[in-house]
Every structure is written in structure tokens, then in C-alpha cells.
Amino acid sequence: MLPLTWAIPALPLAGFAVLGLAGRRLTPRAVAWVGAGSVAAAFALAAAVAAAFLAAPPAGGAFSQTLWTWWTVGGLAAHVSLRLDPLSLVFVLVVTFVGSLVLLYSTEYMEGDPDYSRFFAWMDLFAGSMLVLVLAADFLLLYLGWEAVGLCSYLLIGFWYRDCANGRAAMKAFVVTRVGDVALLVGILLLFTQLGTLGIQSAMSRAVDAWPTGAAVASVAAALVLGGAVGKSAQLPLQVWLPDAMAGPTPVSALIHAATMVTAGVYLIARTGALFAIAPGVRLAVAVIGALTLLIAGFSALAQSDIKKVAAYSTVSQLGYMFVALGVGAASAAVFHMFTHAFFKALIFLGAGAVIKAMDEDRDMFHMGGLKDRMPLTFWTFTIGCASLAALPLVTAGFYSKDLILFESFASPYGDVWLWLAGLVGSVLTALYASRMVLLTFFGPLKREPSGLPGPRMAVPMVTLAVLAVVAGFVQVPGYLGGKPLFTGLVGAGLPARSSPLVGAALASAIAGVLVLAGIASAYWLYEPGRPALDRLVATPWGAALHRAFLAGFGFDAAYEAVFVRPYRRLAELDRGDFVDPAYRAAGRLAAWCGGALDGLETGRVRNYAFGIGIGVVVVLAVVMLR
Amino acid sequence: MIAAFYAAAAVAVLSTLLMVTRPSVVHALLYLIVSLLGTAVMFLALGAPFLAALEVIIYAGAVMVLFVFVVMMLNLGPSSSHADWLSPRAWAGPALLAAVLGIELLWILASAGPPSEGVRAIAPARVAESLFGTYLIAVELGSMLLAAGILGAYHLGRRETGRARR
Amino acid sequence: MSGQIALGLPVAAVLFAIGLAGVLVRRNVVVVLMSIEVMLNAGGLAFVTAGARWGLPDGQVAMLFVLAVAAAEVSVGLALVLRVRDAFDTLDTDEVSRMRG
Numbered sequence: 001m002l003p004l005t006w007a008i009p010a011l012p013l014a015g016f017a018v019l020g021l022a023g024r025r026l027t028p029r030a031v032a033w034v035g036a037g038s039v040a041a042a043f044a045l046a047a048a049v050a051a052a053f054l055a056a057p058p059a060g061g062a063f064s065q066t067l068w069t070w071w072t073v074g075g076l077a078a079h080v081s082l083r084l085d086p087l088s089l090v091f092v093l094v095v096t097f098v099g100s101l102v103l104l105y106s107t108e109y110m111e112g113d114p115d116y117s118r119f120f121a122w123m124d125l126f127a128g129s130m131l132v133l134v135l136a137a138d139f140l141l142l143y144l145g146w147e148a149v150g151l152c153s154y155l156l157i158g159f160w161y162r163d164c165a166n167g168r169a170a171m172k173a174f175v176v177t178r179v180g181d182v183a184l185l186v187g188i189l190l191l192f193t194q195l196g197t198l199g200i201q202s203a204m205s206r207a208v209d210a211w212p213t214g215a216a217v218a219s220v221a222a223a224l225v226l227g228g229a230v231g232k233s234a235q236l237p238l239q240v241w242l243p244d245a246m247a248g249p250t251p252v253s254a255l256i257h258a259a260t261m262v263t264a265g266v267y268l269i270a271r272t273g274a275l276f277a278i279a280p281g282v283r284l285a286v287a288v289i290g291a292l293t294l295l296i297a298g299f300s301a302l303a304q305s306d307i308k309k310v311a312a313y314s315t316v317s318q319l320g321y322m323f324v325a326l327g328v329g330a331a332s333a334a335v336f337h338m339f340t341h342a343f344f345k346a347l348i349f350l351g352a353g354a355v356i357k358a359m360d361e362d363r364d365m366f367h368m369g370g371l372k373d374r375m376p377l378t379f380w381t382f383t384i385g386c387a388s389l390a391a392l393p394l395v396t397a398g399f400y401s402k403d404l405i406l407f408e409s410f411a412s413p414y415g416d417v418w419l420w421l422a423g424l425v426g427s428v429l430t431a432l433y434a435s436r437m438v439l440l441t442f443f444g445p446l447k448r449e450p451s452g453l454p455g456p457r458m459a460v461p462m463v464t465l466a467v468l469a470v471v472a473g474f475v476q477v478p479g480y481l482g483g484k485p486l487f488t489g490l491v492g493a494g495l496p497a498r499s500s501p502l503v504g505a506a507l508a509s510a511i512a513g514v515l516v517l518a519g520i521a522s523a524y525w526l527y528e529p530g531r532p533a534l535d536r537l538v539a540t541p542w543g544a545a546l547h548r549a550f551l552a553g554f555g556f557d558a559a560y561e562a563v564f565v566r567p568y569r570r571l572a573e574l575d576r577g578d579f580v581d582p583a584y585r586a587a588g589r590l591a592a593w594c595g596g597a598l599d600g601l602e603t604g605r606v607r608n609y610a611f612g613i614g615i616g617v618v619v620v621l622a623v624v625m626l627r
Numbered sequence: 628m629i630a631a632f633y634a635a636a637a638v639a640v641l642s643t644l645l646m647v648t649r650p651s652v653v654h655a656l657l658y659l660i661v662s663l664l665g666t667a668v669m670f671l672a673l674g675a676p677f678l679a680a681l682e683v684i685i686y687a688g689a690v691m692v693l694f695v696f697v698v699m700m701l702n703l704g705p706s707s708s709h710a711d712w713l714s715p716r717a718w719a720g721p722a723l724l725a726a727v728l729g730i731e732l733l734w735i736l737a738s739a740g741p742p743s744e745g746v747r748a749i750a751p752a753r754v755a756e757s758l759f760g761t762y763l764i765a766v767e768l769g770s771m772l773l774a775a776g777i778l779g780a781y782h783l784g785r786r787e788t789g790r791a792r793r
Numbered sequence: 794m795s796g797q798i799a800l801g802l803p804v805a806a807v808l809f810a811i812g813l814a815g816v817l818v819r820r821n822v823v824v825v826l827m828s829i830e831v832m833l834n835a836g837g838l839a840f841v842t843a844g845a846r847w848g849l850p851d852g853q854v855a856m857l858f859v860l861a862v863a864a865a866e867v868s869v870g871l872a873l874v875l876r877v878r879d880a881f882d883t884l885d886t887d888e889v890s891r892m893r894g
Contacts, residue, residue, distance in 0.1 A: 045888055073811050384842045603890060604890030605886060605887050605889060605890045606825070606889075607816070607817055607818075607820070607886055607887065610816050610817055614817065632800065633800070636804040638802060639804070639808065639810065640807055641803065641809070643808055643811045643812070643831055644811055646815070646827065646828075646831070647811055647812075647815040647818070647819065647828065652821060652823050652824060655824055655827060655847070656795060656827065657831065658894060659827050659831070662808075663830075663834065666808075666837075666838055667835055669801070669804070669838060670838075670841055672800060673798070673841055673842060674845050675841050675844075675845065675853050675856075677853070678841060678856055678857070681857070681860060682860075685860050685864065686830075686834070686860065689864070690830070690864060690867050693821070693867055693868065693871055694826075694827065694867070694871070695874065697823065697871045697874060698823065699882070700875065701823075701874075701875075701878055709893075736809075736848065737870055746795060749844065749845070749848065749849075749850050749853060753841050753850045753855060754850040754857075756850070756851045757850040757851060757854050758850075758854050761851075762854050764874050765858060769858055769861040770882075771861075772862065773864065773865050774862060775865070776864065776865030776866070776868045777868065777871050778836060779868075779869045780868040780869050780871070780872040781871065781872075782867065782871035782872075783873055783875070783876055784876075785873040785893040
């Protein structure tokens with residue numbers, strides 16, 4: 001089964017090729033089958049490969065497959081080769097599984113859209129690119145997938161391109177992530193020039209051999225890689241694109257937030273963990289960035305009225321948790337949170353999508369309310385997703401993964417009590433905004449009648465994800481509850497083998513759990529429709545200022561606008577009359593002049609043309625004979 | 628024998644020159660036929676009797692009939708009067724040159740034997756063997772070309788009834 | 794080398810040149826076509842001469858193909874002449890110098 005690994009990314013890419021070339025000629029039914037079917041087939045194959053992998057792990061714990069050599073120049077050989085190890089296996093399973101559910105959901109959600117086939121073509125390309133990214137054994141191939149994912153996010157965020165605002169949001173996502181991409185590219189080139197290899201594994205082992213811990217070059221390389229990860233995973237200071245990325249259709253958001261794109265940064269840092277291990281300063285920066293991001297995004301989520309923006313900030317915040325885990329050297333905890341987060345975040349977006357569809361694309365939560373009895377299925381699945389997001393103790397998947405991160409944030413040798421405190425504050429915030437979403441959308445008086453209920457193709461993915469948002473955590477039940485670390489045991493390397501103090505872990509979990517319950521309770525007190533507490537709070541000057549700051553995401557957008565965008569525009573205006581344009585215009589005029597000069601040859605008379613042929617023959621004969 | 632070749636070459640060159648310079652299409656056509664006949668005699672002198680016959684039959688015969696047919700359809704004579712066309716001045720030249728060729732032909736046929744030393748006559752059978760052996764695919768391609776030519780000529784020559792003529 | 798072979802190629806060259814001159818000088822389409830026939834014929838003569846020199850049948854085979862090509866060319870060419878006459882009411886190649894659509 002393992003030699004078929006190449007087909008996992010190839011299937012969605014083939015689906016993209018079919019839809020891209022012939023999509024307009026296919027019926028919507030056929031488009032749905034090809035679009036969702038190719039990713040579903042990739043999942044089936046990935047599951048079979050995973051079964052084979054776990055049944056008989058290949059030597060060295062990883063399966064490598066070199067498909068062909070891209071090019072060879074001097075000492076630089078770019079291989080198109082794949083590497084399947086537990087880390088990439090988890091990502092492949094999550095991407096294909098969540099991807100196929102989201103696509104199944106989209107077949108109904110996007111029904112009737114004039115660009116039905118274009119949507120599925122790009123979704124397939126998106127999933128295929130992400131699979132290339134996580135399976136790449138080579139930095140260059142990883143970068144290819146990395147850029148393709150960025151391109152797809154641009155195309156899909158701006159999917160409804162007739163609205164200029166969507167185009168601007170797409171461009172913002174593209175440009176902001178580009179800042180990180182350039183850093184990553186420079187980092188890859190730095191690693192290549194210093195270590196002489198593009199292979200990820202060989203680069204990591206050579207780096208560990210060549211550089212002592214704390215070497216400056218290792219820190220620079222790690223910082224550049226971190227720059228790339230920060231861009232893709234929407235961490236401070238490049239988090240501004242993700243809330244705007246909500247302009248795309250809701251299934252796109254589900255795919256971006258749950259399975260593809262944003263988890264790429266987490267994957268990259270987990271994959272290059274050895275590099276961060278010898279750059280302790282940068283590793284600490286990862287944790288600090290994660291902690292700051294999860295706080296800022298958590299506060300911002302409190303004030304948003306757009307249901308998808310709340311979900312978007314929650315993603316930024318949860319990614320912050322993953323970065324904290326990566327920063328304290330607990331990569332497997334980060335990947336575990338990615339794993340559970342993929343299920344509940346996809347579920348939240350799909351539920352939000354069902355609500356938005358029922359509200360005719362109105363996303364403002366204050367226009368909703370009282371949908372609990374009208375859309376019971378959506379209510380229950382969405383609530384399960386939010387409970388998992390809020391890490392409701394013991395019964396949800398989110399609890400087990402977040403608990404592991406919180407525990408590692410102080411118990412890990414690189415942990416710090418401040419990181420732990422930030423994580424605790426973040427989990428209270430998460431409980432607040434998750435409950436707020438449910439309360440504003442589904443409780444209180446009915447403000448607007450929903451225009452339709454999700455059909456079976458939307459309901460099945462939601463129910464499936466709701467089940468997983470509960471049970472996915474049980475693969476890693478903490479030791480104080482008598483469980484075994486199945487997941488981290490599989491993903492491995494991140495956790496050093498040590499016996500965790502059971503009592504301490506249980507105590508930490510208890511604190512976190514109580515805080516979550518307190519958060520949910522205070523959310524009920526603050527946000528339940530009809531209660532005056534929040535209004536009184538916002539009415540005070542301090543409250544109003546805080547509300548404004550939260551709503552604007554702490555003014556990052558305005559600051560970037562003032563510092564980068566506007567001066568750049570001014571510069572472009574000033575530079576309008578430079579030499580570049582005249583140079584190109586001169587080239588154009590030269591071509592026009594040459595055309596005019598040669599115009600006389602085009603008489604349209606057969607005899608002139610025959611004469612030209614005759615002259616040519618004579619010249620050729622003369623050349624041949626006089627040679 | 629060699630004299631026959633010289634004479635035929637002279638006739639061919641002369642009649643071709645006249646063909647190019649005649650203002651009337653019909654006269655040019657007559658000289659062209661003579662030029663082709665001259666070429667046929669040259670073929671004979673070069674030891675290619677089969678080709679000489681084909682040259683007369685296909686070129687000077689069939690192809691030229693097509694030309695004549697078109698000239699007639701287009702009514703290209705200097706005037707519509709037949710007398711002008713066939714005045715002795717018009718046909719005397721071609722007739723004279725053709726007569727020269729005829730005499731040569733008879734002479735060659737009478738002096739049967741190898742055409743000339745150094746020239747090896749190639750029997751039609753050898754040509755046929757080569758044609759349907761080595762060049763079989765080319766023959767097939769040639770037949771396809773002819774079929775395409777027939778279809779093309781039919782399609783182009785058909786008058787479109789629906790279209791107003793200018 | 795005997796006379797006709799020594800002379801065959803020059804005669805072919807002269808005929809070819811006269812034919813080319815006809816194509817370039819004459820404006821009547823029918824005469825242009827006839828000149829092209831002369832050029833084809835001259836090429837064929839060169840083939841036959843070379844075949845006689847080497848005593849191989851290939852030269853004559855080539856001439857046969859020239860015949861076939863000439864026949865196809867003339868049939869299509871004359872059909873075109875008829876259409877040109879229909880469309881432009883002239884046989885002057887210089888008049889037919891505009892392409893439309």
C-alpha cells in the first residue's frame with residue numbers, strides 16, 4: 001500500500017485538472033462527484049496507507065518515495081520526493097478527511113452558483129497543494145505546495161470576485177502571507193548555502209551536526225522559517241489577513257481554518273523542530289508570539305458581530321496555543337491540538353455556514369437569535385463545536401488537547417509559568433466568545449425566520465464532525481485519568497520520555513476546567529440576550545475604548561495602513577514618471593516603426609511574393625555553391 | 628541521336644520563350660504544348676521511352692485539355708471571331724516546330740537500337756518494379772493527393788447558386 | 794559523358810528560368826499557371842537526366858510523381874481561376890491583391 005503514497009496528492013490534483021479543463025461541460029452533478037469524490041478517494045487511500053503504515057512501520061519510522069528528479073544543476077539536485085512519517089500521516093489524514101467532508105457540504109452549499117465547477121476545481125487544487133506540502137521530503141517541493149496553497153487561498157477568498165471588497169480581501173491575504181513566504185524562501189536558501197542540501201531530513205541532521213546550540217546562523221535560519229510560519233498561520237504580527245479572509249464562501253473558510261493553509265505553519269515548525277532546538281532564542285520567540293497572539297485574538301473575538309469573524313479570531317487564538325506548544329518543545333501536543341481543532345473548527349464553520357445560508361448571507365449575529373428551535377440540528381452540532389472550542393472539561397476533544405498544551409507550557413523543560421498564565425487567560429476568553437456565539441445566534445427572541453434548513457449533504461458532515469469533536473480527544477487521555485498517550489506516542493519525538501507528575505497535571509487540569517466553566521457562566525451573565533450587564537459596561541468610557549480596540553483587532557490594520565500601505569502608495573505616485581515606462585513605450589514605438597517600414601512589402605500581389613521566393617532560392621543556391 | 632536531342636532541346640527552349648512572350652493565351656497554350664512535346668522527345672533521347680509516352684498522353688494530352696477547356700470557358704481569345712484565332716500567323720509557328728519534332732521522332736524510331744553510348748535505356752519494367760517496390764508508399768500518397776485534388780477542384784469549381792455574382 | 798546527359802541539366806535550368814520569368818512577368822493567371830507547368834517539367838527533365846546518367850529508374854519514378862503533382866495542381870489551380878474570375882471579373886493577378894475576411 002505504501003508505494004501508492006504518491007496517489008494521495010495526485011487524486012485531488014487530477015480532480016482539479018478534470019474540472020479545470022472540462023468543468024464547464026460537465027453537469028453540476030458530475031462536477032460534485034469529481035470534486036468531492038477525488039478528495040474522498042484520496043482519504044480512502046490515505047486511510048489504507050495509514051493502516052499499512054501502522055501495521056508494519058517501515059524502517060526508520062518513515063517511508064520515502066522519490067518520484068523523479070526535477071532538475072540537477074551543479075551540486076543542487078531537486079528531487080520530487082515524498083516522505084511519509086507519523087507527522088505527515090496525521091496531516092494527510094486530517095486534510096483528506098476534513099477536506100472531503102467540507103467538499104460534500106459544499107456540493108449542497110454552493111448549489112446554483114454559476115461558477116460551481118470553478119469552485120470545486122480550486123478546492124481540489126487547494127487540498128492537493130496542502131497534501132504536496134505535508135508530504136514533501138524536500139524544501140523545494142514543500143515551498144511549491146506552500147505557494148500553491150497561498151495561491152488557492154487568494155483565488156477562493158476572492159471567489160465572488162464581482163464584489164470588489166472580496167477582491168481586496170483576497171489581495172490582502174496574498175500580500176500579507178507573501179511577507180512570510182519571502183522570509184521562508186530566504187531561510188530555505190540560507191539552509192541550502194550553509195548545509196548544501198535541500199532535503200528536509202538531511203538539512204536537519206546536518207544542522208544539528210554542524211552548528212552548536214545557540215549558533216547565530218541557526219538562529220537566523222530558524223527566525224526566517226518562523227517568519228514563513230507566522231505568515232501562513234496568521235500569528236502576530238501577520239495575523240491581519242485571516243479575519244478578512246472571511247470574504248470567501250463559508251466552506252472555503254472551513255477548509256482554510258481547519259485543514260489546509262493555516263496549519264501549514266504549525267506543520268513547518270514541527271517538521272523543522274531540530275532547527276528550533278538549536279536556536280533557543282527563536283524557540284522562545286515562537287512561544288511568546290503564540291501567547292501574545294492567543295490573547296490579542298481572544299480579546300478581539302469578544303467584540304465582533306460577524307459570526308465568521310468571531311470564528312476567524314478563534315482560529316488565530318487556537319493557532320496561538322499551537323505555537324505556544326511548539327515554542328516549549330512539545331510539537332506533538334501542538335499537532336494533537338491541530339488534530340482536534342480541525343474537527344471542531346470545521347464543524348463551527350459548517351454550522352455557521354448553515355446559519356448564514358438560512359439568513360441569506362447575512363453574517364451579523366445581532367440580526368440572528370432564537371434559532372434554537374428552528375434549526376435544532378444546526379444548534380446542537382454548532383453547540384458541540386463551540387463546547388469543544390471552549391474546552392468543556394472531560395467530555396470534549398478540545399479539552400484534552402488544550403489541557404496537554406497548558407500542562408506542557410509550564411511542565412516542559414522550556415516552559416514558563418507566564419506562558420501557562422497566558423494560556424489560562426486565553427481559555428477563559430475562548431469560553432467567553434464561544435458561548436457568546438451560541439447565545440447570540442440561537443437564544444433570545446427570534447429576530448428573523450430562517451429561509452431554509454440544511455439538507456442531508458450538509459447535515460451528514462456536520463453530524464460526523466460533531467461526533468469527532470467529542471471523541472477525537474480520547475486517543476490521548478491524560479495519565480491521571482488512567483489513559484495512555486497514544487497520539488503523542490505516535491507522533492513521537494516532540495515529547496521527551498519522562499514521567500509526568502500525575503498530581504500536578506491533575507491539579508493544572510482542574511484549574512483550567514474550573515476557569516472554563518467560570519468563563520461559560522460569565523458569558524451567560526454578560527451576553528444572554530436581554531441582560532443589561534454588557535451594555536452598562538460598554539457605556540463607560542473605559543468600556544467603550546476597550547470595545548473599539550477589540551472590534552478593530554487592536555488597530556493592527558490601521559497601523560499597517562499608515563506605516564506601509566500609504567507611504568508605498570505615495571512612493572508609487574511619485575515614481576510615476578520614471579524611466580521604466582518611457583523605455584517600454586520606446587520599445588513599442590520601435591516595433592510600430594519597423595512594421596511601417598516593412599509594410600511596403602505587403603503588396604498583396606502574387607507576383608511580388610513569387611519574386612521574393614525566387615530571390616530566396618537564388619541566395620540559397622549562391623550560398624551553397626560559393627561555400 | 629545526339630543531334631536529335633540538340634534539336635529537341637532547341638525546339639523546347641524556343642517554344643517556351645515564345646509561350647511566355649505571346650500576349651494571347653491561346654497562342655501561348657499552343658507553344659506550351661510544343662514545349663511539352665519537345666521535352667517528350669528529349670526523354671526518348673535520354674532512354675526513357677515510357678516516360679516520353681506518358682508525357683505526351685498526360686501532360687500534352689490530359690492536362691493541356693484542361694487548360695483548353697478553361698480557356699474556352701473564360702472566352703479568353705483576343706476577340707470572339709474564330710478567324711482571328713486561327714489565322715495562319717497564329718498556327719504556323721507551333722506547327723513548324725511540331726513538324727521538326729515529328730521528323731525527329733520518326734528518325735529516332737527508324738534508327739532503332741541503343742539511344743547513344745553512355746546512355747543506358749531503362750526499360751519500363753524496371754521503372755514499374757521500383758515504383759511499386761521502393762516507392763510504394765509514395766505512390767499511395769500520390770493517389771491520395773490526386774483524390775484530394777479531385778475533391779478540391781469539384782468543391783471550388785461548383786458555382787454557389789445562393790450567392791449573388793458581382 | 795555523352796552529349797544529351799551533358800546538356801540535359803543546362804536545358805532543364807534554362808527551361809526552369811524561362812518558366813520562373815513567366816511567373817514573375819505575366820499577369821494573366823492562366824499564363825502564370827502554364828509557366829508553373831514549364832517549371833515542373835524542367836525539374837522532371839533534370840531528374841530523368843540524372844537517372845539516365847546513373848542508369849537507375851529512380852529518376853523516371855520522380856518524374857512520374859511530378860506528373861501526378863502537376864495534374865493535381867492544375868485541376869485545383871484552374872478551379873481557383875474560375876472562382877477568381879467569378880468573384881473579381883478579372884484574371885489579372887495584380888488586381889486580386891485584397892483579402893477580405
